[in-house]
Amino acid sequence: MKMRPPTELCVFLLALLAPAVLYAINNVPALQQPLGMVGLGMVVLGSVVLLLLLTVRHKQNIDPLFYVFAGFSFTCLVGLTNALEQDGFIQGFMGFYLKMGEPHLSTAYSVLMCYWDGVVHFVIFLLIIHRMFKGKSYRELGLLWAGSSIANQLVLIPGTVIGKYGSNIQPAFLRNIPFFLLPFWAASLLLSRPQGMAIIPADKVAMEQKKSLFYRPIDAALLLGALAAMAFTVFRGFVVLDCPLDACFTYIYQYEPYLKDPVGFPRVMMLVYLFYALPLLAVCLYGLSRPGCIWMLDWTLLFAGAVTQTQWCHIGASLHSRTAYTYRVPAENWRTVVILNVLYAAIPILLALRCYANPTYFMKPVTKGQTNAEKKKN
Numbered sequence: 001m002k003m004r005p006p007t008e009l010c011v012f013l014l015a016l017l018a019p020a021v022l023y024a025i026n027n028v029p030a031l032q033q034p035l036g037m038v039g040l041g042m043v044v045l046g047s048v049v050l051l052l053l054l055t056v057r058h059k060q061n062i063d064p065l066f067y068v069f070a071g072f073s074f075t076c077l078v079g080l081t082n083a084l085e086q087d088g089f090i091q092g093f094m095g096f097y098l099k100m101g102e103p104h105l106s107t108a109y110s111v112l113m114c115y116w117d118g119v120v121h122f123v124i125f126l127l128i129i130h131r132m133f134k135g136k137s138y139r140e141l142g143l144l145w146a147g148s149s150i151a152n153q154l155v156l157i158p159g160t161v162i163g164k165y166g167s168n169i170q171p172a173f174l175r176n177i178p179f180f181l182l183p184f185w186a187a188s189l190l191l192s193r194p195q196g197m198a199i200i201p202a203d204k205v206a207m208e209q210k211k212s213l214f215y216r217p218i219d220a221a222l223l224l225g226a227l228a229a230m231a232f233t234v235f236r237g238f239v240v241l242d243c244p245l246d247a248c249f250t251y252i253y254q255y256e257p258y259l260k261d262p263v264g265f266p267r268v269m270m271l272v273y274l275f276y277a278l279p280l281l282a283v284c285l286y287g288l289s290r291p292g293c294i295w296m297l298d299w300t301l302l303f304a305g306a307v308t309q310t311q312w313c314h315i316g317a318s319l320h321s322r323t324a325y326t327y328r329v330p331a332e333n334w335r336t337v338v339i340l341n342v343l344y345a346a347i348p349i350l351l352a353l354r355c356y357a358n359p360t361y362f363m364k365p366v367t368k369g370q371t372n373a374e375k376k377k378n
């Protein structure tokens with residue numbers, strides 16, 4: 001039998017073409033004309049699709065999400081190239097594209113976003129593709145990525161429009177539309193697929209679900225942590241909405257002046273937290289206090305991916321040299337700010353870990369003597 005390279009290796013090698021494409025755009029004058037840019041874009045897109053089709057031509061029943069993950073892998077290396085150039089590790093790849101395409105990619109927030117894309121998302125994609133062609137479930141990894149990617153676009157798109165780069169939006173910015181829509185489609189597909197349910201006897205489920213919070217100290221601690229995170233969410237929402245309270249004034253000037261950075265991303269992020277993370281935290285409180293909320297397993301993963309990504313960008317950008325000095329976290333308070341933001345990111349992560357470490361409490365109640373797997377079959 002003819003040996004073929006693993007699919008994930010092929011995708012990895014294909015993604016390595018991204019820096020070469022960027023270098024060509026930045027250094028070949030003919031490609032810097034409008035028609036040259038369009039032509040190169042069409043050639044690159046066609047080549048990526050063709051190579052992906054050739055990679056899996058010998059396989060049957062290809063999961064449609066493969067093309068999403070493999071295509072996004074290519075853009076991950078584009079992002080990593082940008083981050084490395086903005087931080088001075090390489091040069092000659094991004095100058096023209098930043099000038100004529102997406103100048104907001106030179107901001108500290110975008111640099112941290114690109115590092116996340118180029119490392120975390122890229123590794124997730126390769127792991128997903130590996131598991132996909134091994135016939136293993138990748139549902140949890142996919143949901144983690146979907147939450148991260150959706151949150152990223154919810155901040156990036158409006159933040160660019162309302163921030164200081166809003167008056168210089170180029171047609172290339174429209175490329176973010178598929179990056180916004182496809183994660184929603186992927187998440188809907190993944191949520192419609194069956195969970196890898198653990199086989200747990202009904203009597204064990206019933207015993208666990210009879211316990212009050214007093215006998216579930218971990219859940220009680222998570223509940224208190226979620227309440228604290230809700231309070232912090234509301235407080236920072238008020239801060240970016242110019243609340244006149246002394247506490248808000250003190251916080252914005254002595255702890256997180258980055259929230260007022262004119263790039264717009266931190267302001268939008270706090271509003272996204274206020275209108276999306278706050279209700280999700282409230283829903284998680286309900287799931288922790290009421291047994292049988294099986295949806296907690298999926299939604300805590302989406303939530304963890306979203307908050308981890310946004311907090312990485314927020315913490316990093318508030319300390320990064322590309323952020324104007326007046327908007328960086330003051331040196332005397334940086335530990336306090338970092339600890340608060342890390343703890344804020346930790347709550348969704350711990351919620352997801354708790355749900356998957358011991359999902360018994362969240363299982364749907366079943367008839368005595370049945371397992372959850374048998375209930376599902378019926």
